[in-house]
Amino acid sequence: MLPGSDGGTEKVTLWLMKGSASDEFIQKFTDSYEQEHPDVDLEVRTQEWTGIGDKVNAVLKGTAPERADVIEVGNTQVAQYVETGGLDELTLEGLRDWGSKDWLQGLADPGSINGAQFGVPWYAANRxxxxxxxxxxxxxxxxxxxxxxxxxxxxxxxxxxxxxxxxxxxxxxxxxxxxxxxxxxxxxxxxxxxxxxxxxxxxxxxxxxxxxxxxxxxxxxxxxxxxxxxxxxxxxxxxxxxxxxxxxxxxxxxxxxxxxxxxxxxxxxxxxxxxxxxxxLTGGSDLIIPENTRNRRAAVDVITALVSERWQTELARTMSYVPNKTTLAHVVQGNDGATAMTSGAAQGRATPKSPxxxxxxxxxxxxxxxxxxxxxxxxxxxxxxxxxxxxxxxxxxx
The missing domain is CATH 3.40.190.10 (Periplasmic binding protein-like II)
Incomplete structure (x- = not known):
C-alpha cells in the first residue's frame, strides 16, 4: 500500500520520450500496473526530444511547473544530469532485483558515475x-x-x-x-x-x-x-x-x-x-529518479516493473529493441533485424562518460x-x- 497525502490514491508520473514505446504498450503497461498497485494512479506523459534537457534539468532543480517521478533519458545523457545535480542514487537498492549483473555494458556504463548507479538501463538499439x-x-x-x-x-x-x-x-x-x-x-x-x-x-x-x-x-x-x-x-x-x-x-x-x-x-x-x-555504439535509454520526488518508493516500483522480464519482452517484441539484459536476447527470436542487433549489442559500448x-x-x-x-x-x-x-x-x- 502506497497511500497518498490524503490517504487515497497516490499519483506517480512517468515521463517517456516520443517514439520510445507505442501507445498500445503504454496503455497495456499502465492498466496492468494500476491493477497490481490499486493505490497508485500512474500517469504517463510523452515528451519531445527537442528541448528535453532544459525540461529535465528544471525538474531536477525543482523549478519546473510540472513534476516527474521517473524519467526516461538517453543513456549518454546521464552524466550531464549528474553534474547538474538532483538525481537520486540507486546504487544501494534494486540492483539485484533489476538484474544488474546482466545489463548491457553500453547502457549500464553511462548510468554509473564514480561507482554510483544513477541510470537504470531500459532498452538498447544499435547498428x-x-x-x-x-x-x-x-x-x-x-x-x-x-x-x-x-x-x-x-x-x-x-x-x-x-x-x-x-x-x-x-x-x-x-x-x-x-x-x-x-x-x-x-x-x-x-x-x-x-x-x-x-x-x-x-x-x-x-x-x-x-x-x-x-x-x-x-x-x-x-x-x-x-x-x-x-x-x-x-x-x-x-x-x-x-x-x-x-x-x-x-x-x-x-x-x-x-x-x-x-x-x-x-x-x-x-x-x-x-x-x-x-x-x-549502443544507443538507447535509461530510467532515472529525481532526488526531489515525493514518491520514491513508488518510483522504484515503476522501474522494477518496466525492467522486468515480462515488460522487457513486450517492449522488445513490440518495438524491435534490444532488451536491457544479455540473458533476454532470446525474446527477439524470429525478428531477424532485432536478432542481429542483439548479437551486436553484446559488444556494445558508449561514448566517453563526460557531461x-x-x-x-x-x-x-x-x-x-x-x-x-x-x-x-x-x-x-x-x-x-x-x-x-x-x-x-x-x-x-x-
Missing amino acids: VVIYHKELFADAGIKTAPKTRQEWLAATQKLDKGKQQGIYLPGQNWYVLAGFIWDEGGELAVEGGGVWTGTLDTEQALAGMDFYKQLHALGDGPDNADEETPPQSEVFSRGQVAQIIAPPGQVAQIEALNPALKGKLGFFPIPGKTADKPGAV RWAEVEAKNPIKPYMTAVLTGQDPRQAAKTASEAIGKILSSDR
Whole structure:
C-alpha cells in the first residue's frame, strides 16, 4: 500500500520520450500496473526530444511547473544530469532485483558515475549491416561474413559497375567508433580530471584505416554523414548492396521502394575475428529518479516493473529493441533485424562518460578528421588536430 497525502490514491508520473514505446504498450503497461498497485494512479506523459534537457534539468532543480517521478533519458545523457545535480542514487537498492549483473555494458556504463548507479538501463538499439539479398546471391555470396577480412572480400565482389558494394558516408563517426574500439582504442580518456582526445593513437588510427578501406568499396561522399543525403533513400534505389544502420531503417527503405519488401536481410557488423561481432555504439535509454520526488518508493516500483522480464519482452517484441539484459536476447527470436542487433549489442559500448560529450558531438571535430583522411591528407596530423580539439572541449570550464 502506497497511500497518498490524503490517504487515497497516490499519483506517480512517468515521463517517456516520443517514439520510445507505442501507445498500445503504454496503455497495456499502465492498466496492468494500476491493477497490481490499486493505490497508485500512474500517469504517463510523452515528451519531445527537442528541448528535453532544459525540461529535465528544471525538474531536477525543482523549478519546473510540472513534476516527474521517473524519467526516461538517453543513456549518454546521464552524466550531464549528474553534474547538474538532483538525481537520486540507486546504487544501494534494486540492483539485484533489476538484474544488474546482466545489463548491457553500453547502457549500464553511462548510468554509473564514480561507482554510483544513477541510470537504470531500459532498452538498447544499435547498428547492423542491412543487405540486399538478391545482390548478394548474384555475387555468389551464400553466407554473411563474420570477420572484417571476409567482409572486405565480399564487399569487393559486390562493388561492380553501377552497383555499390556498400554505401558508407565519409563522416559516419558512430561506425568509426566501433572500429576504433575493436582495435583497442578510445575516442578520449580521462586522467587526473583532465580529458585527452585519443584519435591519434595507433589503435584509433588502425580503426580509421579500416573505415577507409571499406568506404572505398562504394560511392559514399567523403564530406557528409549518413543523413546527407539520407542513406535510406540511397539504398532504396536498389543498386547498393549494404548500409550500416539500425534495423528500423528497413521500414523507411521499403516505403520508398515497395519492390524491396522481403529482399533485405541483416547481419551483425563483423569483428576482427569470427568468435564475436564488431563493437558498436549502443544507443538507447535509461530510467532515472529525481532526488526531489515525493514518491520514491513508488518510483522504484515503476522501474522494477518496466525492467522486468515480462515488460522487457513486450517492449522488445513490440518495438524491435534490444532488451536491457544479455540473458533476454532470446525474446527477439524470429525478428531477424532485432536478432542481429542483439548479437551486436553484446559488444556494445558508449561514448566517453563526460557531461561535456554532448558539446563534442555538437562541434564534432571527428567529422572533418574523417574527411581529411579520406581525401588523402596525413592521417596522423589530422588525428592529432581532432584529438586536441576533443580534449579542449571536454576539459574546458563552462
